[in-house]
Amino acid sequence: MQFIDLVTQKDRIRGAVMARLESIVDRAQFIMGPEVAELESKLAAYAGTKHCLSCSSGTDALLIALMAKGIGPGDAVLTTPFTFVATAEVVSLTGATPVFVDIDPDTFNIDPALLEKGVLEARARGLEPKALIPVDLFGLAADYTRLEAEALRLGLWILEDACQGFGGAQGGKKAGSFGLVGATSFFPAKPLGCWGDGGAIFTDNDELAALMVSVRVHGGGVDKYSNVRIGLNGRLDSMQAAVLLEKLEIFDEELMLRDRVAKAYSSSLGGRLKVPVVPDGYRSAWAQYSVLARDSSDREKLMGALQKEGIPSVIYYKIPLHLQEAYGDLGYKAGDFPVTEDMASRVFSLPMHPYLKEEEIEQVCSVLLA
Numbered sequence: 001m002q003f004i005d006l007v008t009q010k011d012r013i014r015g016a017v018m019a020r021l022e023s024i025v026d027r028a029q030f031i032m033g034p035e036v037a038e039l040e041s042k043l044a045a046y047a048g049t050k051h052c053l054s055c056s057s058g059t060d061a062l063l064i065a066l067m068a069k070g071i072g073p074g075d076a077v078l079t080t081p082f083t084f085v086a087t088a089e090v091v092s093l094t095g096a097t098p099v100f101v102d103i104d105p106d107t108f109n110i111d112p113a114l115l116e117k118g119v120l121e122a123r124a125r126g127l128e129p130k131a132l133i134p135v136d137l138f139g140l141a142a143d144y145t146r147l148e149a150e151a152l153r154l155g156l157w158i159l160e161d162a163c164q165g166f167g168g169a170q171g172g173k174k175a176g177s178f179g180l181v182g183a184t185s186f187f188p189a190k191p192l193g194c195w196g197d198g199g200a201i202f203t204d205n206d207e208l209a210a211l212m213v214s215v216r217v218h219g220g221g222v223d224k225y226s227n228v229r230i231g232l233n234g235r236l237d238s239m240q241a242a243v244l245l246e247k248l249e250i251f252d253e254e255l256m257l258r259d260r261v262a263k264a265y266s267s268s269l270g271g272r273l274k275v276p277v278v279p280d281g282y283r284s285a286w287a288q289y290s291v292l293a294r295d296s297s298d299r300e301k302l303m304g305a306l307q308k309e310g311i312p313s314v315i316y317y318k319i320p321l322h323l324q325e326a327y328g329d330l331g332y333k334a335g336d337f338p339v340t341e342d343m344a345s346r347v348f349s350l351p352m353h354p355y356l357k358e359e360e361i362e363q364v365c366s367v368l369l370a
């Protein structure tokens with residue numbers, strides 16, 4: 001059994017993608033070909049934002065947004081410690097300091113009630129709180145209704161990390177479109193992935209969009225050899241755009257197929273494990289289907305039983321960011337974020353992809369329920 005099956009999907013779209021790739025090879029227009037602009041306009045329409053900029057990865061998408069907003073040394077950016085390292089890493093890359101805020105135990109997402117505490121902690125450390133990066137963890141959008149109200153009150157702007165959330169929605173608004181700016185990733189294992197690295201940035205703000213276009217390619221001004229600010233090489237190439245154009249065609253269908261898998265898991269497993277909560281009005285992109293065991297030895301037992309049957313399962317995330325060696329100099333210690341630490345000790349993720357068969361779902365459930 002595959003944890004994520006990229007082969008079935010590839011076989012489905014192979015002919016159409018190869019035709020597009022051949023046309024790029026024939027034209028030899030590898031960078032900024034017409035596929036890139038076509039993809040950006042389709043993604044903006046999909047997310048419901050005025051602008052979409054494709055870029056080289058989810059990490060660069062987040063970084064470009066922070067750089068364009070001038071985040072740097074002395075600034076604090078609030079975020080969750082229960083995420084992939086890139087969310088906080090980009091803050092450090094700008095010279096600013098990540099300040100962690102604990103999560104909600106039902107959704108694994110940053111807890112809006114704790115933002116004010118984060119702001120006070122940042123100030124106590126001599127930092128100026130500027131921005132907030134909520135993460136749409138495992139595919140479920142964070143609570144933007146409350147986050148946007150709190151951020152406004154506390155004077156923070158929001159960068160949505162939709163690297164796992166793209167395809168999800170809350171109240172008819174798509175993931176990627178929340179806050180001032182949203183970032184997503186097209187790493188192959190994400191719900192919408194390319195055949196390499198890629199990402200995208202979304203905003204309704206014209207001025208910020210123009211700044212991000214400049215930062216994306218070496219801080220260019222009127223052309224790329226007049227450099228008006230520090231930027232990076234953050235483009236998406238034509239071939240990845242071509243792959244994404246074909247994958248976008250089947251994306252909504254794949255999201256429905258993922259939802260079918262999640263519903264089947266939840267109805268079987270709900271009595272034995274804590275299954276994911278999808279609050280009313282939300283639609284998850286199901287980047288991961290993550291459950292909670294009773295404690296870490298229960299998790300070890302269940303993951304061992306799955307492994308014995310050849311069923312892969314993975315722990316996202318075993319070490320929260322505030323306890324990672326790379327963040328040792330921030331001075332956090334075990335016990336600082338009790339909800340995150342509890343989740344990290346019990347969470348694990350089951351095989352999740354659109355092409356998981358009924359028999360496979362039943363097999364996973366029967367091993368876990370044995």
Ligand SMILES: *Cc1c(COP(=O)(O)O)cnc(C)c1O
Pocket residue numbers: 057058059060083084086087135161163164184185186187197198199
């Ligand atoms: C994958 C991911 C990223 C980084 O995306 P890349 O395309 O791998 O650079 C950032 N944040 C979160 C939450 C992610 O899951």
